Amino acid sequence: MHRGKGMKFVGDSRIPSERKPNIPKDYSEYPGKTEAFWPNFLLKEWMVGAVFLIGYLCVTIAHPSPLERVADPTDTGYLPLPDWYFLFLYQLLKYTYASGPYNVIGGFIIPGLAFGGLMLAPFIDRGPKRRPTQRPFATGFMLLSFAAVIYLTWESADAVDWEAKEAMGAIVEEAEIDTNSDGFKIYQENGCINCHGDTLSGGAAAPSLVGTGLKPEEIAEIAKNGRGGMPAGMYKGNEEDLVKLSEFISTLEAK
């Protein structure tokens, strides 16, 4: 490359006017079976990437991403859980000497040491040796941390009742309810409202009555004789009202 005196530039710019040909270097003389990145190796990477992308798309289609019901800050019964990759940190805060008055230990000292150690690894493990067997301390600490992360994540996930959690967060279907209708008044007078709620969407003690898919006769049957956790004889009115009530409930559909 021409440097210093005698250099010619394009116009008044700092771009040298001498053109360099854009021909890839020849790597055949390099040690081993070296390959050019462009385009040979990139093409292979591209193919691996395509296979990876197909697998990724299959997961996406097989498992649509979850969405729970809209956030309700007043619902104090909800058990929160962070995303899976934070579970090990979350679990740490459940142990006696890492929570409460010792919160600083579980929340900062232990994670701080772990992540600080990770960040400063090249300055702690300074020897020239690279094989894992030649640096037993580095390898040992990493394996130990790895096992701890797996164990803590496992413990955390194992303690969760996933079905109950799913039910807690499930999207509740709501129906347009005419609170002036006869059906709703009967529903109110007979105390159904105490368990099934004023939106008929159920509660802790009773299921939702919206979109049950049941026929009026079946609903009348349940109102009289109960089902599951609902005892018999909850409905105390007359037969005429029962027909109205069961027809009212059977017509409830989600918005």
Next chain:
Amino acid sequence: MLNKIYDWVDERLDITPMWRDIADHEVPEHVNPAHHFSAFVYCFGGLTFFVTVIQILSGMFLTMYYVPDIKNAWESVYYLQNEVAFGVIVRGMHHWGASLVIVMMFLHTLRVFFQGAYKKPRELNWVVGVLIFFVMLGLGFTGYLLPWDMKALFATKVGIEIAASTPLIGHELKVLLAGHPDIIGAQTLTRFFAIHVFFLPAALLALMAGHFIMIRKQGISGPL
């Protein structure tokens, strides 16, 4: 035609050296799975980058529908998930990609660690890599709130309580994140949105640029 355009630009801007730096370098035998299958462990870093690119692209499309306020956030995600054509796939890719990027980055970290590839002269690149790890965890944490569903709100409450227990600056940190000393609400959502979409991606891109420039300068570490 393309060559002429290239030459025209090259004459004015001298882009050939840049092109050389980006694309024209050798791939040594020991990192090439075509020669040694066990070299697939060298793919994890590239796959992390690949998933990151997908995260950026899918995220860009998500913001076309997402509304970062507490009245509409959940509704807009619900609409995106159930009504928008392929919305379920775009959101799904962003959701699963968040997990995938953590997995790939974790594997990449383990590969570099057990091979001792962070040793002199590559210490700085390792530090930048660990910073990328933290930024990714931050992206995961802030992204979790955005759908504004039950788990989003309550997991964020827990997270902010942990941040609040930081010694000395706990309270300030909490107010900075939540936007209010007591309420996790409208202000928190817009802050997390801004952090998730602007602050952290900017930091991520800068760190990744540093990561890649250092790899190009130093070359990949030699065989064990």
